Every structure is written in structure tokens, then in C-alpha cells.
Amino acid sequence: MSAPPSLRSRAGVRSLPPTAPSVSARSLRRRKTAARVLTPAVLAVVALYFLFPLYWLLIASTKDTGDLFGSSGLLLQNPQLLENLGRVLARDDGIYLCWALNSLLYSGLGALGATLTAIAAGYCLAKFPFRGRETVFNIVLAGVMIPGTALALPLFLFMSQLGLVNTLWSVLLPSLVSPFGVYLGRIYATAAVPDTLLEAARLDGAGEIRIFTGLVLRLMMPAAVTVFLFQFVGIWNNFFLPLVMLSDQNLYPITLGLVSWQSVADRHPELYQLTVGGSLLSVVPIMIAIISLQRFWRAGLTEGSVKG
Template sequence: MAVDTAAPPAVPNTHAPLPQARRAPRRTSDRHPWSSRVIVNGLLAAVALYTLMPLSWLLVNATKSNGDLFGRPGFLFGEFHLFTNIAELFAHQDGIFGRWLANTLLYSVVGALASTLVSLLAGYAFATYDFAGKEKVYGLVLLGILVPHTVISLPMYLLASQVGLVNSYWAVLIPGLVNPFGVYLARVFAEGYVPGETLEAARMDGAGELRTFRSVALPMMAPAFVTLFLFSFTASWNNFFLPLVMLNDSSLYPVALGLFSWNAVLPQQPQLYAFVITGSLVSVLPLVVAFLVLQRHWRSGLTAGAVK
């Protein structure tokens, strides 16, 4: 008779300790969350301080008289003369500062509107139409971004002198029409915001190309319009070297060039110190107002361009 020699089945040991789950290592940020916040907030505070310090110095010193400018530290207030300084600033030299401010508004507002419209038309054309050499022409436009404006100021002066535009408003307005970076942004917006099907529907309804752009594409590119306008407006407002080359008549100066001319004669006319500082503060205010009014559209336009 055969004997069954097979081993009995093993009985599990219910008293054996259960394996413990491996605990994930704690991250450094979990152990010290306050340290990262302190570092980030400290860096942001340092950047904000660095950015606001010149503006705060300008605001404090614009309230001082000439005596307090030299007799008190820069960040300490003296006797309040802000409104007196502003009144004397606009009355000096028969109100030449007001003329400079009006010239700057002309160069910036009219020039920025024209530059923005040209950039939108060019970007829309590159995004919508197909023509021979399209990408090569677009590459040449992008090369213009790499060329500093100071490099081409002298050639533009020679060209303007040949056609008789030197020392005129056109000598500053016409060169500002060309904005390669604006063309690039306009093409990005047109490709992302203007569907081709919508343009085809407008053409099938009988709209011409200009009517299609004005009534269909341009409203869709409203964030691009505001973004490009603010960029062009800021660049035109701060434009200095081109007017310095093109203009000889002080009545045509923008405010930046006019303040520079006053600053150049400060050793001979120290009474102009208060005018230069107060004029610098007044010249900053339109930029602040423009960004505060249009910042919502500008922020949405930048975000849309980044997503695209």
C-alpha cells in the first residue's frame, strides 16, 4: 500500500507583523514653507523698491524750491512748492514746455495710431494671403527687429535731408510708421484670432478686402490693437535720439529733448533745476494714465499672444 508522503499545506502565520507602508520622504518645501515665501517676497520687495525709488525721488523733489533742492537730502520733503513749480514751469520762456508737451502728444498719439494701423495691416496680410516670396519678405521684416534705431538714425537723416523733411514734424512721424516687432505681433494675433472661415463668409456676402478687414478682422484683433498702440505710444513718448538728429528748432522738440536742452545749461542757469525735475514728473504722468486706463486690454492682449 502506497504511503502519501506529500507535505501538508502551509498554514499562514497570523501573528507575523504586517509590512509597514514606506513613507514618502518629506519635501524641503513642506518642512520649511515659510522660508520659500520669505525669499520670494523679499525678492519682489527688492524689485519693487528698485523700480519705485527713482519715481519717489522725483515726486519728493518736485515739491521743493531750488533752495531746498540743494539744502535738504533727496528723500526729505521741504516746503511744498509743487503747484508753484508747475505754474512757473509752464510760464517759463513763453510757455515753451507746454509746446514741447503738445509736440510729444502729437508724435506719440498720431504716430502710435498710424504705426499700429500699418502693423495690423501688414500682419493681417502675412497671416491671410499667400503670395510669392511671402516667408522671405517676412524674414526680412523680422531682421529689422535686430537693428537698433540709433544705427539707422543717421541714414534716415540723410534721406530726410534729400527730400527736405529735416526740422519738421514729418521727420519724426514718418520713421515711426515702420515697426517690425509690431508686424510680428500682428501676424500672431491674426493667425490666432481671425478664422479663415469667417473671412470667406464675408467675401461670399460681397464684402471687399478692405471692408472685410475693417468690419470683420479689426474688431477681432482689438486686443492686438491696444497692445501695439501702448508699445508704440511708449516708444514714441520716450524717443530721444531721432528728434535729436532730425530737429534744430526748439519749438519742434518733444519734451524729452527739451528737458535735455535745459539740463545741458544747468551749470550756467542753476534756476532751471526745479524746472527740469518738475518737468520730468509731468512728462511721466501721461504714460501712467495711459497704462492705468488701458491695462486690462493690454494684459489680455499679452496673455493671448503668449498662449498662441
């Protein structure tokens, strides 16, 4: 007679020692430890890489023209930051302040208008079915891939026919279009605006405009802030479009104004330092906007990936 299975397992079959699970557990712990160490190290290196130009700009803004070219770009040398910034603001009867106001006007109004139109278009493409909706959306996506420099000449010819060249409108009107904003608005509206909520608002007698202004805009605020930031930074840093459209120095944004200083710096060497100081001042509004709105920016970028 053969022994019962329980006796055979006790007598002859021994269970393997738990070496494999312990080895894999130790390996997993080592990987997690390495990830906890390497991830902050890599992020620190990336942060230093992106902050290094700002550090150089800050150090260079403290020097006079002689020290700017005759000393190390990474070390302080007779710092005089406030004096240099004062010269920037006082040059040509305060023309830099005029450029700064122009940049704020172009960027603020352009970003606000582009945000409203992009959010409205994205909401319509997401929640209103109509014939050719996907075709329209694909055309918008194609607009994302077209560089702004390729559109500069057609825009100049179009604005010239309208008589708007060398006016504020020649820079402001093209800034009201944001294909990426429409794309983000549609993705976010699909995820964050429930159809049941819209139907309930319609049953209560609310019109479409009231639904959009009172309900949809609040639900899509993270996406709206994200579009606003992208558009604001893009318009603020835009150089080629104002270069094509504007010839009046009083209408220049900061980017074009600083280039006009740098272009004649060979004849007026002090303009090298003024250009550096003006570049430092031009970074401040962007830093304020990003730091104050970054929590909405993060929410807007990740909302579509966690809802659906």
C-alpha cells in the same frame, strides 16, 4: 502544499507604512507655502526698485534749487510742488506746453499710424499665402534687432533729400514703422482670426477691406492696443531722432526740450529745478495711458501663448 497567496500575504508579507507619501506631501506643502511667501516678497522688492526713481522725482519736484542740492533727496524740505510746476509751465512764455503738445502729436499720430500698418501687415502675413512671405517676415524680424541710433544718420540724409528736415514730418514719418508690431500682429492674427470666419465673410459678399475694418480689427483689438502702447511710450521717450532732425525749439518734444534747459543750467541754476519739475509732468501722460489700457496690454501679450 504551499499556502495560497492570500494567506502568505496575511501571514508573512506586511505592507510598508505610508511614510514616504506623507513625507513627500509635507515637502510639497512646504514648497507651496514658501512659494506663496517668497513670490509676493520678490514682487514687492521689484516694485520698490522700479518705483524708487519716481519717488525721488516726486520729492525733488517739491524743492527749490537750494534744497535740491542741499538736502536729502528722500525727505521733504519746504515742499512747494504747485509753485514749481507753475514756474515750469510759465517759463519762456509757456514753451513747455508747446513741447508737450508736440510730444502728444508725435506719439499719438505716430502710434496710431504704426498700429494700423503693423496690424494690417501682420494680418496679411498670417492669412494671405504668397511667394516670399517668410522672407519678408524674416526681414521684418531683422528690423527688430537694429537699434534706432544706427538708423538716425541714414534717416537724416533721406529726409534732407526730401526737404523734410526740421519739420514735423521728419519725426512723424519714421515713427509709423514698427517691426515688433508686425511680428505681434502676425502671431496674434494666426491665433485669433479663424480661417473659417474669413471664408464665411467672403461667401457673404464682403470685400477684403470691409473684412479687415469690420471684423479683423475687432478680433485683433488686444494686439492693436499692445502695439499702440509700446509705440506710444517709445516715441514719447525718443530723444535721439528729434535731436538729429530738429533745430527749431518750437518743434521740440519734451525730451529734447528738457535737455536744452539742462544744458544751460550752469548759467541759469533755476533751470535745474525746472528740468526736474518738467520730468515729473512728462511721466503723467504715460502713466494715464498704461493704467487705462493695461487690461488690453495683458491680453495682447498672453493671447498668442494660450491659443493655437
